[in-house]
Amino acid sequence: FDCPTKPFGGDEDFVWNPDGRHLVYVAKKKAGTEYALSTNTDLYEYDALTGKTRNLTESNKGYDVSPAFNSKGQLAWLQMKRDGYEADKQDIIVSDGKTQVNLTAQRDDIHVESFLWSRRGDSIYFIAPVNGTLQLFRVNDALVTKTSPVITQLTTGDFDVSAIVAETENALIVARNDMNRATELYQLKLTSGKMVQFTHVNDAAYAKIxxxxxxxxxxxxxxxxxxxxxxxxxxxxxxxxxxxxxxxxxxxxxxxxxxxxxxxxxxxxxxxxxxxxxxxxxxxxxxxxxxxxxxxxxxxxxxxxxxxxxxxxxxxxxxxxxxxxxxxxxxxxxxxxxxxxxxxxxxxxxxxxxxxxxxxxxxxxxxxxxxxxxxxxxxxxxxxxxxxxxxxxxxxxxxxxxxxxxxxxxxxxxxxxxxxxxxxxxxxxxxxxxxxxxxxxxxxxxxxxxxxxxxxxxxxxxxxxxxxxxxxx
Known part of the structure; x- marks a missing residue:
């Protein structure tokens, strides 16, 4: 079995738990015709001390991908429900090892492209298409806040937020582009919502266009x-x-x-x-x-x-x-x-x-x-x-x-x-x-x-x- 998964998997397919003992990885443990017809990847947890492996997502029959831990050891990942359907609604799931919560199920229009845990570990930033653009959102971790998930859109405009690079003090570094301009890095102020261009790699070229x-x-x-x-x-x-x-x-x-x-x-x-x-x-x-x-x-x-x-x-x-x-x-x-x-x-x-x-x-x-x-x-x-x-x-x-x-x-x-x-x-x-x-x-x-x-x-x-x-x- 392959990890990273074929053909597009990368280092997003595996992650160490902060405890240093457990490795979570993505794999589709099928073969032959069953492998060819299925999208049922699962998250597996390998215990480095005992050598044992357990399936964390056995009940879900669609994609389970992109596992990531917060500093508290809670796991988040992206999930689709139906086997064989590569374009099913993709949601963010969080788990504390006992309870799983779908943070984005309440928004039928939300299809999560990618995500990043906040530094505090009590919320998740994510990118999703909306109104012909890719925008940045935040959702609280219901397992931490003990409240229902609330989704907040952080950016709006005729541009795409194509990647979340990192979180700094009261700001996010994101990649942004539009139909006129290739990707540059921007700083998004979390308090005001203001976006400030951080890199200017293409300015000289675009000055002529x-x-x-x-x-x-x-x-x-x-x-x-x-x-x-x-x-x-x-x-x-x-x-x-x-x-x-x-x-x-x-x-x-x-x-x-x-x-x-x-x-x-x-x-x-x-x-x-x-x-x-x-x-x-x-x-x-x-x-x-x-x-x-x-x-x-x-x-x-x-x-x-x-x-x-x-x-x-x-x-x-x-x-x-x-x-x-x-x-x-x-x-x-x-x-x-x-x-x-x-x-x-x-x-x-x-x-x-x-x-x-x-x-x-x-x-x-x-x-x-x-x-x-x-x-x-x-x-x-x-x-x-x-x-x-x-x-x-x-x-x-x-x-x-x-x-x-x-x-x-x-x-x-x-x-x-x-x-x-x-x-x-x-x-x-x-x-x-x-x-x-x-x-x-x-x-x-x-x-x-x-x-x-x-x-x-x-x-x-x-x-x-x-x-x-x-x-x-």
């Missing part, structure tokens, strides 16, 4: 819900002009769309090339409640696709949007979304870009390294004809609707992507070629589900904008 404007909009969906949409405008935006516009499709599918700063899907860079960016917080994103987050699973080709169309249709009504120059872009689930939109857009889009997108659900189910994900998201396997949920899911595969494709498409695929393996991009490209559609296949043999090397990142950016220049500008 114009900022883009980001704007929140709320769009009514086809089922009469209100959906947050980020709109990003080019520097020097002139509402009297018309701009080509890109619909950005977020991956995940259950990944929050926030004020993040990506070195690949960089909205500041995209907008600075003269594009308006439309980025909807469509169905399947945390930060808007459990129901909203779960409405993508087992229905990839349903309401979520309509959410994308609602977003682009609403913004395209503006006189400064050139309706004749709309494109759709995205990676992973976003790449799937592009493939799905290619058969449903009814002439809205002039071009598409899909990176590591899921094209054929059956072959994806048979080749992905994340079997638990596919099993949950599709609702089961494709050969069980009595499983109506799974049958509906597999019927929504983009490969079933190729006859409706008619729009230029750039397909990007990593050769070491085991999450969405290479045959997904190859099948989509071959179908486009056989249909005579203008298409290009960018194959990066030494990249996985992301683009991690600087040289490959340059190739990616150049090909991305070259394609847009050819097909949209």
């Amino acid at each position: 114009k900022k883009v404007k980001t704007e929140r909009r709320f769009v009514t969906t086809t089922d009469n819900k209100q959906m947050l949409v980020w709109v990003v405008y080019p520097p020097g935006f002139d509402p009297a002009k018309k701009y080509p516009t890109l619909l950005y499709c977020q991956g995940g599918p259950q990944s929050p769309l926030t004020q993040s700063y990506s070195f690949r899907w960089n909205f500041q860079l995209m907008a600075s090339q003269g594009y308006i960016i439309v980025a909807p917080a469509r169905r399947g994103m945390p930060g808007f409640g459990t129901e909203w987050n779960e409405q993508v699973s087992k229905d990839w080709g349903g309401q979520v696709i309509q959410d994308y169309l609602s977003a682009i249709d609403a913004v395209a009504k503006e006189p400064f949007v050139d309706k004749g120059r709309l494109g759709a872009i995205g990676a992973s689930f976003g790449g799937f979304s592009v493939f799905a939109l290619a058969s449903q857009h009814e002439g809205r889009f002039k071009t598409f870009i899909s990176h590591d997108g899921v094209f054929d659900f059956k072959s994806m189910y048979g080749t992905t390294d994340e079997m638990f994900f596919e099993n949950w998201e599709k609702g089961g396997n494709y050969w069980d004809k009595n499983n109506a949920v799974a049958q509906r899911s597999f019927s929504q595969s983009p490969s079933n609707f190729i006859e409706k494709w008619n729009t230029p498409i750039l397909i990007i695929q990593g050769g070491r992507d085991y999450r969405v393996p290479i045959e997904q991009g190859q099948q989509a490209f071959q179908a486009a070629q056989l249909k005579g559609i203008k298409s290009r296949f960018l194959y990066i043999p030494d990249e996985n589900h992301w683009v991690l090397s600087a040289q490959n990142a340059l190739v990616w950016q150049r090909e991305f904008y070259k394609w847009l220049d050819e097909t949209l500008k």
